[in-house]
Amino acid sequence: MSGFLKHGLICLLVLCATGLFLGFGNDITLSDKKGVHLPMPLELRGWKGKPISYCHDPVCYRKVPQVDREAEGCQYCGKEVFQVNFGEKMILSADTEFYKTRYDRRDGVQIESGITLCGKDRSSIHRPEVCITSQDWEIMYQETVQFDIPGREPLSVRVLDLTNKQEGKEDQHTYYAYWFVGSGRETADHMQRILWMASDRLLKGLSHRWAYVYLQGDRDPRTREHIEQLGDLLSELVPAVSGS
Numbered sequence: 001m002s003g004f005l006k007h008g009l010i011c012l013l014v015l016c017a018t019g020l021f022l023g024f025g026n027d028i029t030l031s032d033k034k035g036v037h038l039p040m041p042l043e044l045r046g047w048k049g050k051p052i053s054y055c056h057d058p059v060c061y062r063k064v065p066q067v068d069r070e071a072e073g074c075q076y077c078g079k080e081v082f083q084v085n086f087g088e089k090m091i092l093s094a095d096t097e098f099y100k101t102r103y104d105r106r107d108g109v110q111i112e113s114g115i116t117l118c119g120k121d122r123s124s125i126h127r128p129e130v131c132i133t134s135q136d137w138e139i140m141y142q143e144t145v146q147f148d149i150p151g152r153e154p155l156s157v158r159v160l161d162l163t164n165k166q167e168g169k170e171d172q173h174t175y176y177a178y179w180f181v182g183s184g185r186e187t188a189d190h191m192q193r194i195l196w197m198a199s200d201r202l203l204k205g206l207s208h209r210w211a212y213v214y215l216q217g218d219r220d221p222r223t224r225e226h227i228e229q230l231g232d233l234l235s236e237l238v239p240a241v242s243g244s
Contacts, residue, residue, distance in 0.1 A: 053081035095119030
């Protein structure tokens, strides 16, 4: 079979599965099973976490790292804060759950991590590359990295090296890493997640709550040090949030 024909058949299969997935929702049982423990921990070996909240006041719109989860109000303007930024609140369904935390390592390394857990609307999570490139970030390099995690098989994570080039300003270099977690399943491949969701609906009549986990931080474009930093945090974070 030629590569072109094979690719066409795969695309046709995906489209059919997606069409069925979207078209036959009335007989589907919405399962509350999820593959993550929530909320995210604030104490990890070598890392200290602070919950992230967002101010929705149009004059402020700040990201607010809180001292603890009970803190109320924006530290900049005093207005109410939320677990989700204003854009996400407007786009995603009201029962989508968000948990975002900034982790600080003793040597000054900071990594932001978050989990988005879909509600009844199973389309609340999506492929992040679309949003990233629409915000003027250029994907310089991308790869799927296997990270060793104590007590389990290696974890596959999609890592995007990003650069934001602004005329007259110094380039910004960051990375964005992510994977998807379902009930007893995890993958860094968006298409694999879609196929699993479709097969669960078609063959089992079930729709589980999938979660989308991300990490992001600064990177030095001359080194791959951010991969080591990611691995260090993941080795502590993943065991703490894994499970239903």
